[in-house]
Amino acid sequence: MARRYEHSQEEIKAMVMQAANQIIVEQGGAALNVRKIAMTIGYTVGSIYMVFENMADLVLHVNAETLDEIAGALNKVETGSASRDLEEIAKAYLKFASLNFNRWSMLFGNRFVDSGHFPDWYRAKMNRLEEIITTQIARLHPENNPQQNQRIGNALWGGIHGVCLLSINGRPDKESLQEAEETLRVLVRAFVGGER
Structure with a gap:
């Protein structure tokens, strides 16, 4: 020792x-x-x-690293078109989740942390993912007020996460990932009104 x-x-x-x-x-x-x-x-x-402090504190710090890595992967997306960026962000999230399934699933189903009592520093990391989406929504809809874009961004983020949650179970095969990508593409296009 x-x-x-x-x-x-x-x-x-x-x-x-x-x-x-x-x-x-x-x-x-x-x-x-x-x-x-x-x-x-x-x-x-x-x-x-x-x-x-305890196991919950440790898990929060481990999950915070994962959130930072996800944000880093999503922030690398930049095609110039907000609607295309949203599709690529959704695909990047799916890719991260499928390649890092155990770490990703630890964010949402861990037994150590009471999700109603996240510290502010941790909530800020979680909110950063939503902000990445909301920034693209604001680019598409500059006429909206920030609260409208926030609601749209949150709804889209929930949809993206939901598709990933339903599509990934351990190590999905190539066909399942392609199907999930197509579902994400349909979801994003529905949110942006079919804009390209």
Whole structure:
């Protein structure tokens, strides 16, 4: 077992995060527990609780990294056309979810966190995904007030997420992903009024 003085608290925190992500990727969120993480990094359970308040706090930080990665993937989309960008954003979200299924599903079905009590810093990360969509809606409909575009963006985001949730189960085959992409294309075009 490593001794506490061998690593700083920031280093331990990074080790815990890396081990937690590895467990989630390889075994799924249901396999995640503090003892397994402690064994993986060679520290005690108590050492983990020196850098995270509890398991819910750890999961929030792990999920926050996933949210940041999703936002990064969605922000890379830029074709110049708002309607085309929305289609590509939807496809990028589907791609991230299918390639990172265990991490993605941990965001929405974890047993550690009460979703009604997310801290503000975490809510801001969640809201950033909706803002990516809302920004494109505002480009398409500059005549709308911000609240209208926010509602449209939230509805579209819910639809995109719903299609992904219903389409991805573990490792979907190529045909299922193509079908999901086509469903997303139809959904986005319905929201933008068929604009190209």
